[in-house]
Amino acid sequence: MSFALTKNEPKFYVNLAIMILIMVGFRFITPPAGMTADGLAVVGVFFGVLYGWLFIDMIWPSFMGLVVLGMTLPQPMDAVLGGAFGNNTYLLLLFFCMVASIINAAGIAEYVARRIICVPVVVGRPWVLVFMLCIAMCALATMLTMTAAVLVAFPLIKEVCRQYGYKPGDSFPMILLLAMLYVADIAYMMLPFKSLPAIVFGIYGQMSGGQEINLAAYVGVTGLLLLISIFFVIFICKYVLKADVTPILENRECMHFDEQLSPYQKTILWSFLGLIVLLLLPNILPGSWALSKFLKAMGNNGILLAYIGIYLMLNFKEGIGLKEIMHKSVAWPALFLVAAVLRITGAFEATGVTKFIADTCEPMLAGFSGNLLVFIVVCTTTLCTQLTNNNACAATFAPIAYTLAVANGNVDPQALLSCVILSCTLGIATPAAATTSAILYGDTEWVHQRTVIKYASFFWIFNILLLSFVGYPLMTVAF
Template identity: 30%
Template sequence: MANQNERKREKMFLIHSLIGVGIMVFFRFLPLNLPEVTSVGMEVLGIFIGTLYLWTFVDPLWGSLMSIAMVGLSNYMPMAGLLKEAFGAPVVAQVFFLLIMAGGLVYYKITLYIGRFFLTRKFTNGKPWLLTFVICLGCYFLGGFISPFTAIFLFWPVLYDVFEEVGYKKGDALPRVMLTLVVVAALIGFPMAPFAQNGLALLTNFTNITANLPGGPVVVNNAAYMAVAIILGLIMIVANILFAKFVIRPDVTKLKNYDVDMLNKNPLPPMEPRQKVIGISFVILILGMLLPSLFPTLPGMAFLSSNSLGLALLMVAILGAIRIKGKSVLEIPQVMATNFNWGAYFII
C-alpha cells in the first residue's frame, strides 16, 4: 500500500511538472489577442502562470528555479542580466540573512520555548476557545517572523499529545478543526512582518510598481504596515475561531479538562547561553528594523534606516564571530544545511 501511494505521488509529481513547464513553453503560442501585450509579454505571462501552477501543485523551490531558468531563456533578458537582477537585488540579500537568523531559532530549539509559552498560559485552563485563540496567536507570530512551516511543525506534535491526554481519538472533529486553525493562522501571519519573507517582497514590489507614478515611488511605513497587518490578522483569526465555534461546533467538552500543568510535567530545560544570545539578537534585529519607522526624528534613526538592509548581515556576522565553548554562537553551515527555508528564499 505504501509503495502504491509513493508511486502515485511520483506519477502526479511528474504530470504536474510537465503541465507547469508546458504552460511556460507553449502559452505564448495560444491564439490570444491581449491588448497592448507584446510577444515578449506573452512569453513572460506564460512563464508567470506556469510558475503559479508549479508553486501550487509541485514545489515552491523547484518551481522558482524553473521560473528563473525559463525567463533567462526567453527573449525578455539574457541569462547573465537576469541572474544579476534575481540574486543581486538588495531585498533578496536581506531575506537570505534573515532566513539564517530564523533558521538559527529553529536549529537551536528556541522556537520550542516560544511555543511552550503560548501553550502554558494558566488563564486558558477550562476555556477551550480561548486556548485555541492563544495557540493561533503563537502560530501567527511564528509564521510572520520565522516561517509558517515552523509554526505548524512546532504546534501540531504538542497538540497531538494534548488531544491524547484529554481523551480525543483519531477522527474526532475538534482535533481536525484545531489543526486546521493552526495552519490558517500561520499562513495569515506569513506577510505580517514588513522586513521578512513575504511582507518584504510585497512591499518591495509595491515600491517598484509605483516608481513610475506621478510623484515617484510610494514607500510604505514599516511600523504602520505591521500595525495594520496585526490588526487585520487578529480580526481574521477571531473570525475563523468564531466560525469554528458557532458553525462547525465541534465537541470541546474534553478539552475543558486540559490544564497547562500537563505540559509542565515535562518542563523544558533552562535556556543555554547560546540560545539566550540568539534569541536576544533576533529581538534586537526586529527592533532595529522597526525603530526608524516608529521614531524617525530620533538621533541615529536616519543612519539606521538607510542601512536597514544590512542589519541582518551584520547580526549574522557578529553571531558567527562570537564563540561559546569553542564554537560560534550561530553555526552558519549547520543552520543552512538543516533549517534554511530555501523555498521561501527562491520564491522571493
C-alpha cells in the same frame, strides 16, 4: 545491464515542451496595438515560467525563465541576472531565512509555545486555552517557516488534546488543528520579511518605480486583523461548530512544563526581538533623529547582515556555523521564485506591458466601484490559492492587482496588495494549496478530510469578508 540517466518520466518532457513553447512562442505573435514585440515576449516568458511552477517545479523553471528573459531584453545577460539575484527583496528574504535558521536551531520557538499554553489561567477554561494555543501558534509562525511551525505545533496540539482525554477522530482536535493553521497563515504574513510578503512588496517596488510600503503600518494592521481572526476562531468553535469542551471544563490540573532556556537560547530570543524592533523603527521614528538616519543608512539588508555577522563572529558553543545556517531554514525554492518574478515584473514596466494593461483596463473600470474591485481581487486570489502554490499565486496576481488599482483610480495599490498577501496565504481548503495543508490532510489518524473541508469553508468566507470590508479600509488609513 540497463541503467537510466534521469528520474524524469515522459509526462515531465511533455510539460517541459509546453513550457518552452510558451516562453518562446509569444515572440512570433503579432503584438496588439499599444504593446511592443519585446513586451509580448516578456509576457510569454512570464506565462511559461508560471506553467513550470504549477506543473513541474519551483526552482529550475525560474532559472530557465531568467535565461530566456536575458535573451529577450536588450540588456547583457549579466545585467539581467544581476538585477535578479542582486535585488533588495531577494537579499532581504535570503538574510531573513538565515536568521530563521539560527532561531530554528536554537529550539526556542517550541519552548515559547509550550510556556504559553502551560499558564495556570487555562485550567478549567477551554476558550482561554484555545486563545493561548492561538498565541503559541502565532509565536511559532513568526519565528519559523510555516512548514516548521506546523511540524512543531501539530504534535504539541495533539499532546494537549491527549492530556484532556481526546482521541484521534474526535471533532474538537480536528477543529483545533484547522483553526491553528488558519491563525498561523495570518501570523506568518505579519512579518514583511517572509517569502510571500517579500514577493508582493518587491513587485510593488518594481512596478511603482522604487516606492516602498510602510512596513510598520503593515505590521500594525495585520496584527489587528490577526487578533480579530483569533476571536473569530473562538466564536466559531463555541457558537457555530459547538465543539465539545467538557473534558477541559472538568479538568483541574495544569499541564506541567519545567524546562528552562539556556543562556544561549535567552541571548538568541532577546536578540531576535531586538532585531525585529530595529527593522521596524525607521518606519516609526521621526526621520530627523540620528538613530533613524543611521538605521535608514544601514537599510534592512544591512541590519540583517550585521546580525548574522555578529552571530558568526561570537561563535557560540551551542550555535551553528554558516553551512548549517544555509541548510536549515533557507527556503531556496521561494528565493529562486522571487529572483525570477521580480526581474520579470521589472521587465513588464520597462517594456510597457504594465502601461498597456492599465490603458486596456481603464475604460472597463471607469466608474467601477473601488470596494467591488477589492472584493473581486480578494475572492479571486483566495480561490486560486486553493489550487496552486501560494507563492506562485502571489507572483501571478500581485502585478495584476497593482495594474487594476492604478487603472481604476479609486483603489490604493498598497492597501490592495496587502490584501493580496493575506488572501494568497489562506490555502486551507485543499491539500494542493500548500505544504502545510498537505500535512493537515495527510494526518488521516486525527483528521477526516471531508469534515475538515467543510469546516475550512467558514474560515475561508470569513477571511474574504475580513479583508474586503475591514482590512482594506484599515490599510488605506494606515498607508
